[in-house]
Amino acid sequence: MKKLTFAYESQSDLRILNTGHGWKVEAPQSGSRLEGGPLGEDIYQLEQFHCHWGETSAEGSEHTVDGRAYAGELHLVHWNTTKYQSFAEAAQHPDGLAVLGVFFDVGNESNDEIEKIVSTLSEIKFKGQFTDIPDVIDPTTFLPSGLGYWTYLGSLTTPPCNECVIWIVYKEPITVTEEQLVQFRCLSACSGEAEEFIVKNYRPPQPLGNRALRECNA
Numbered sequence: 001m002k003k004l005t006f007a008y009e010s011q012s013d014l015r016i017l018n019t020g021h022g023w024k025v026e027a028p029q030s031g032s033r034l035e036g037g038p039l040g041e042d043i044y045q046l047e048q049f050h051c052h053w054g055e056t057s058a059e060g061s062e063h064t065v066d067g068r069a070y071a072g073e074l075h076l077v078h079w080n081t082t083k084y085q086s087f088a089e090a091a092q093h094p095d096g097l098a099v100l101g102v103f104f105d106v107g108n109e110s111n112d113e114i115e116k117i118v119s120t121l122s123e124i125k126f127k128g129q130f131t132d133i134p135d136v137i138d139p140t141t142f143l144p145s146g147l148g149y150w151t152y153l154g155s156l157t158t159p160p161c162n163e164c165v166i167w168i169v170y171k172e173p174i175t176v177t178e179e180q181l182v183q184f185r186c187l188s189a190c191s192g193e194a195e196e197f198i199v200k201n202y203r204p205p206q207p208l209g210n211r212a213l214r215e216c217n218a
């Protein structure tokens, strides 16, 4: 595969919302480019990023490596702007979306970029709430230093689970703290007074089936 290349803009005042299934940062970036690697000749543009986590740090990732789960997984969601006119249209095609997956390992050092997200969560405790992230966010800072990855053709992990995703899962995790994950789990799935905490929002891995899994050791 050709080398995977990416270019993102740094943005402030990005909107973060509580979807009822977790937090999502809306980051449509017409100036962003993800290309090469398994993406053929097409260019993919960043649309949003979000995260999956578990009730404890023993689980939470949506991919496992030799059966090992990580404490969570960040997804940077892109769509194919070479072939399609909109995100919604792209999500109807096998090469429509490209999602970068980054595993979370728990460590003692707070992740400064994730902390920019955590610091807003008290403002979006309930489903449907949203706010702007005052800090400047550069999506590149969420990526690990080692850029080796696995890739395969798969699906969205939330219903309707369209088979429209070229998955690119980095081998090297980034580190977050248990406290940062605890803050994720304090989001409520309800819009009203009732508190139903989103303690986990990951889809358990599905069988690989006859999918070809490729790797790149960047």
Ligand SMILES: Cc1ccc(O)c(S)c1
Binding pocket: 075, 077, 099, 156, 157, 158
């Ligand atoms: C478009 C999209 C929405 C939700 C998700 O978890 C993923 S992985 C992708």
Ligand SMILES: [Zn+2]
Binding pocket: 050, 051, 052, 075, 157
């Ligand atoms: Zn996801």
